[in-house]
Amino acid sequence: MGTRAGVLLVNLGTPDDTGYRAVRRYLSEFLSDPRVIEANPAIWQPILQGVVLSVRPQKSGRNYARIWTHESPLRTYTRSQAEKLAARLAPNGVAVEWGMRYGNPSVSSAIDRLAAQGCDRIVLLPLYPQYSATTTATANDQAFRHLMRLRRQPAIRTVPAFPDHPAYIAALADSVRAGLDELDWTPEVVIASFHGLPFEYVQKGDPYPSECERTAAALREALGWDSNRLLLTYQSRFGPKRWLEPYTAPTVQNLAARGVKRIAVLCPGFLADCIETLDEIGNELREEFEQAGGEHFAAIPCLNDSPGCIDMLEALSRRELAGWVDPR
Numbered sequence: 293m294g295t296r297a298g299v300l301l302v303n304l305g306t307p308d309d310t311g312y313r314a315v316r317r318y319l320s321e322f323l324s325d326p327r328v329i330e331a332n333p334a335i336w337q338p339i340l341q342g343v344v345l346s347v348r349p350q351k352s353g354r355n356y357a358r359i360w361t362h363e364s365p366l367r368t369y370t371r372s373q374a375e376k377l378a379a380r381l382a383p384n385g386v387a388v389e390w391g392m393r394y395g396n397p398s399v400s401s402a403i404d405r406l407a408a409q410g411c412d413r414i415v416l417l418p419l420y421p422q423y424s425a426t427t428t429a430t431a432n433d434q435a436f437r438h439l440m441r442l443r444r445q446p447a448i449r450t451v452p453a454f455p456d457h458p459a460y461i462a463a464l465a466d467s468v469r470a471g472l473d474e475l476d477w478t479p480e481v482v483i484a485s486f487h488g489l490p491f492e493y494v495q496k497g498d499p500y501p502s503e504c505e506r507t508a509a510a511l512r513e514a515l516g517w518d519s520n521r522l523l524l525t526y527q528s529r530f531g532p533k534r535w536l537e538p539y540t541a542p543t544v545q546n547l548a549a550r551g552v553k554r555i556a557v558l559c560p561g562f563l564a565d566c567i568e569t570l571d572e573i574g575n576e577l578r579e580e581f582e583q584a585g586g587e588h589f590a591a592i593p594c595l596n597d598s599p600g601c602i603d604m605l606e607a608l609s610r611r612e613l614a615g616w617v618d619p620r
């Protein structure tokens with residue numbers, strides 16, 4: 293058997309459909325991950341399986357239905373990113389697969405598909421620019437859990453988070469310029485809204501907020517903007533505890549209350565549009581801004597499968613493939 297390298301893109305995951313059962317199954321897997329909810333399972337599981345999963349899937353399912361195409365957008369974009377990256381790396385004989393930490397296609401099945409293509413060396417690329425134990429680490433955990441069951445284990449390299457990688461920042465800056473060029477108005481303020489995290493996780497050592505700040509700082513520099521023009525906020529608070537601040541929604545409502553009429557919002561922590569960007573920002577936040585007196589609201593799309601995003605994935609992959617395949 294020769295040697296072959298493969299790249300595995302790992303994203304968060306998404307329900308198979310918007311119905312109660314599928315959303316419940318997905319949320320149950322997601323919210324049972326001890327990397328995500330760091331509570332004692334003996335206490336958390338009864339709460340999760342009881343009150344949380346009897347109410348939340350209905351509400352989430354309705355929200356998913358508002359953004360659903362023939363499937364979840366997160367799945368469409370992650371698949372397309374993998375296909376386009378595969379075309380870039382095929383000349384070097386590198387295989388590319390994609391998997392989801394929760395739901396389908398699973399990380400295990402993706403590793404098996406790479407092995408079936410002869411890959412004995414795998415680059416694991418979690419699709420999160422900013423490191424968090426709740427995302428990056430659990431994506432890698434899931435891959436290693438599968439390797440524990442393999443007699444013939446591939447060699448593995450994990451791609452570190454890339455909060456200010458030049459190709460990432462260039463793609464983001466281009467996406468902001470393109471998003472604003474489409475408007476016939478100019479935003480007074482642009483908001484970079486990142487997914488939030490319980491504050492306690494940061495106190496325990498999760499470096500996530502400083503990674504978000506690195507991204508915001510690099511993006512400001514690329515655009516020539518200061519911190520009044522590009523604000524950093526955190527969205528998607530879940531549960532009663534304190535999460536990272538400032539929260540996105542109250543920030544936007546305060547801006548409107550202070551007379552700001554025109555804002556644009558981007559979500560740099562998400563490489564693919566999903567419920568959090570299309571619905572929570574594109575629908576809910578827009579309504580909240582308008583109800584508070586705002587007049588113009590633009591949601592800038594995620595990098596998705598844009599050429600800039602594929603350039604970035606290719607650069608990250610090639611750096612980690614060094615020594616495994618001939619450069620270019």
Ligand SMILES: C=CC1=C(C)c2cc3[nH]c(cc4nc(cc5[nH]c(cc1n2)c(C)c5CCC(=O)O)C(CCC(=O)O)=C4C)c(C)c3C=C
Nearest residue numbers: 304305306307328352366424426427487489530566567568
């Ligand atoms: C305690 C709960 C959660 C933590 C911690 C958390 C961290 C976290 N999540 C993302 C990226 C995504 N999250 C998405 C959806 C989502 N997240 C939570 C909860 C926590 N996330 C829930 C309950 C949900 C489901 C949606 C809902 O019911 O409203 C998604 C979108 C998935 C999709 O199908 O579209 C992404 C992507 C990051 C980056 C992060 C920590 C940094």
Ligand SMILES: [Fe+2]
Nearest residue numbers: 304487528568
């Ligand atoms: Fe989340």
Ligand SMILES: [Fe+2]
Nearest residue numbers: 528567568572
């Ligand atoms: Fe949300």
